[in-house]
Each structure stands twice: as structure tokens, then as C-alpha cells.
Amino acid sequence: MRHAQPRIRAAFSLAVTSLLVISLITSQWWLGDSPQQMQFDTRLAPPSVHHWFGTDALGRELWARTLAGLALSFWVGCLAALLSTLIALSLAALATLSRRLDALVSLLIDTLLSVPHLILLMLIAFALGGGTQAVIIAVAVTHWPSLARVLRAELLQLRQAPYVRISRALGKSRWFVLYRHLLPHLLPHCLVGGLLLFPHAILHEAALTFLGFGLSPSQPAIGVLLADAMRYLSGGYWWLGVFPGLGLLLMVLSFDRLSSHLRRAL
């Protein structure tokens, strides 16, 4: 029983996360255009049976907007995490090819880590002129160092493994070894690493958007919703601030739990 419990928990968190993901992916079909639909007779309505999360200053349904925002965050997070993993993998692979490249990659990692994440994100998003693409790139470019370090260490260790040395001794090229022997070994690490990046990516996307550097204010992103809520804070319209953030928290938490379960299983 003591061994079964973590498994049950892992399965539970997998179930919750997949349910969330499925509902988010399909949300754009069953939500339709309700996140953008304005109804001026029900402006700033508090949560009730008709308006689950209440409505905003333009009479738009907050629960539809929250869900749409989460879906948006999900896609941005997915792309950013994927891109970031790719960067980490390719740089880690490059670093193991030669000593000089290794020093270069280390220098790059140190440079990136010495500027606070958020400042760097703002700089990059600013340089790219904002928008969805800029956010994805900014998040991807800033989140790879930790994963790259793990992968590099793993690669260095793997390189000493007998089958790799035999393969090298048989005259296979570096690229062949990398491709056939090392990459398959690294894929699980990449998967878990990417999944671990995902919550961070979402949080940073929301923060960036909240500050006004990210997605455009016309999109129903969580950061936009919360920035809107800021303006109505002193009027006591609590639902505007509470629900979008709560949604984001639940999404991040579910992915965080899932990825840490997976990491333990690895």
C-alpha cells in the first residue's frame, strides 16, 4: 500500500491535467465568440447562476473569458516550452562536441542567468515589438539554461558509456553517435524537462502580458484580464481579479504536480 499511493496520486494528477487540457483545446468550439460578446445591460454583474464568474465592465462573461485566456496561455506555453527544449537540446549537444563550444555555451548560460528573468523577458519582448510571437520567443529564449545544464551533464556521462565508446571506436562519426545512441536516451529527460518548463512559461507569459509587454489587450489573455481587473479594484469588483488568477493557479499547479510525479518516476 505504501508503494501504491504515489502511483494513485500520479494517475490522479494525470487525469486532472488531461481533463483540463482536453477542455481547453476544445473550448474554442463550444465557447464560440462568447468571450468577446458584449451585453451592456449586464455590466459588472456579480457571480450568479446566470453569470458563473460574473461579467466585466463591457458585460462580457468572465468565465468564458477566463477559459479562453487559459487556452491561449496553454498554446503559448506549449510552443514556448517546446522551442525552449529544442534550444536546450541543441545547445547541450553542441557543448559536448568540443571544448571551445562548451565554454561558449557556458558563457551564454551565465550571461542569461545573471540578468533577472523578468527584465530579460521585457528586453526581448520590447526588442521584438510585443505580440504573441514576441512572447513565445522571449519565453523560449530565457527558459532553456536549466534544462541545458541537465542535458549537458547527462550527455557527458553517456559519452563514457561502453556502447558509445565502442561505437566511436568502430569509426562511427560524432553525429551518428549523437543521433543513434545519445538522443534516444535523452528524450525522456527532454519530455520531463519541457513539462517542468511549461508552468514557468505560462506564469511568465501572464506576467509579461500583465505588464503590457505581451499579448495585445484585445485578446482575452489572463494577463490582460488581470490588468483590466486592476482598474476596477477599488470599486469592490472582486470577481474580476479572483477568477482569472485562480484559473491560472489551478492550471499551473496541475502541470507542476504532473511533471514532478513524472520526474520522480524517471
Add this chain to the structure above:
Amino acid sequence: MLCVALVSFGLMMASPIDPIDAYLGPQMAQISPEQRELITQRWGFDAPPAVQFGHWLRQLVSGDLGWSHIYNQPVSEVIGQRFQRSIALLSGAWLLSALLGFGLGVVAGAKEGSALDKVISTYAYITASTPAFWLAILAVLLFSVTLGWTPTCCAGPTGTLSQDVSVATRLHHLVLPITTLALLGIANITLHTRTRMLELMRSEVATHAFAQGASRMDVAWRHGLRHASLPAVTLAFASLGELFGGSILIEQVFAYPGLGQATVAAGLRSDIPLLLGIALFTALFVSVGNMIADTLYSVIDPRINVSGT
């Protein structure tokens, strides 16, 4: 540092936002192409990027960070003033989160599996995934709007000069931002310290101590503190960057006129010299933090010789 300078300068060069447009603002339409040309020459924008970078770097070394057009002050002055206000927020939150985080971690680790441990761990996991600005919004909603305990914004009452604000009022305005910022920083240190304590409790040192009749709290106090303090100190200094990032968001929510707010303003209104200055400054800040952590290493644990490695 040089790398940071190079990277951030490169990013600014790549920016599609024309610095002259940003500088002129609404007057943009009133200016003739000839005048524009003149400004470009005067500011040296017609030189190739490498020359511009060299020029900027030379100024940097002589201590001139440039002129901030949104505050109409030299960048170094803006940063100095803003940082003075931010440092109260940052240091308060930092101390609070380090001490509280460490304490909670030790307690949770010492009593593994107890109800207290579960509460602390759950709390740490949840705050680790909470968006900083959302927590700040909730705090404003609850304590400022609903309960009315603390002011909703700024570093002092609106309409008064900063010299006239008393220390007590200042603190009153700082309480909520500091607490919010600290609450978020705690999680990391707590989880890390807890892991370290678990390690210790399973080690032979602990078994020996238990055999001699020591209680769990005794062991935690005598051995655990030393065992776990080293990584906690490192983490506390290493998290300075994250703390600063958090302060940007918190300052934005509380409208606290610190460095974080200046960063956002600089970015949104294309004040490139200021943005560059802040990026460099925070990089320096973080590097100093890491350096202190390294030095403290050898003070806490004399076995580690930093200079030798």
C-alpha cells in the same frame, strides 16, 4: 558583465521602435526630414552598430549611462532615486522570506509526515505556482479595499511631498508589498531546506544522536541548522534576481514608485537608455549577490575554499 552589456545592446539595436520617433512623440508630425537627419547625426544613429556600441561602452566606463527622456534626468540619477525606494521593499521581503522560509523548512523537515509538515509543504507547493501579481491583487482586494487596513497604493499619501512623509506612514505603505513579495519567496527556500533536513534525519549523524536520547527537535536544532543553512544561504542570494523580478510586478500592482515601476515605464514608453541602464544595474546586483553567497560559503563551511576552485 560585458556579455550582458553586449546582449542587451544588441537587443535594443534590433528593436523595431525608432528611438527618434519615441523621443519626439506627438511632435513627430511637425518635424521635417532635414531636421530628422540632423537629430540622427547629432545622436550618432547613422554610425554602424559596432561604433555605437563602442561609444556607449566608453561612456559607460566613465560612469555616464545616458539621459532618460521620460523622467528628464540622467539615467544614473533615476536609478539611484528609484533604487533607494525599492531597497526598502526588497530588503524587507528578502529578510522575511529567507528567515521564515528557512524556519518553516527546518520545522517541516524535522517532523516529516506530521500534519504541520503537510500544511507547510502544501503551502509551499501552492505559492510556488501562484502568479506574483495575482497574489498582490488579492492582497489589495482583501486588506485595502475590503478591510481598509492598508493604503491601496504608492509610497506615501497622494498629494504630499516625499520629504514630508513620516517613517511610520512609509512603513504603513510598505507592509503589504513586503508581505506579498516575501510570501512568494518563502516557498523555494522552504522546500529546499526541507529536503536537506530529510536527508539529515536519515543520515548516520541523526541515528547516533537519536541513540543518545536526543529528540527530533534537538537533532534539528543542533545538526540540522548547520546542515541546511549553507544551501539556504546560497539560495537566498541566488534568488535575488527572482526577487527583483517579483518586485517589478508587485510595484506595478501597488503603484509603488520604485525601480520596478521605472523599468515598466521605460519599456512601455521606449526609454532605451533607462532600460539598458536598469538591465545592467540589475545584472550587477545579481552578480554581487552571487559573489556574497560564494564568500559566505567559506565563512559558514571552512572546508570549502572558493579561491582554490
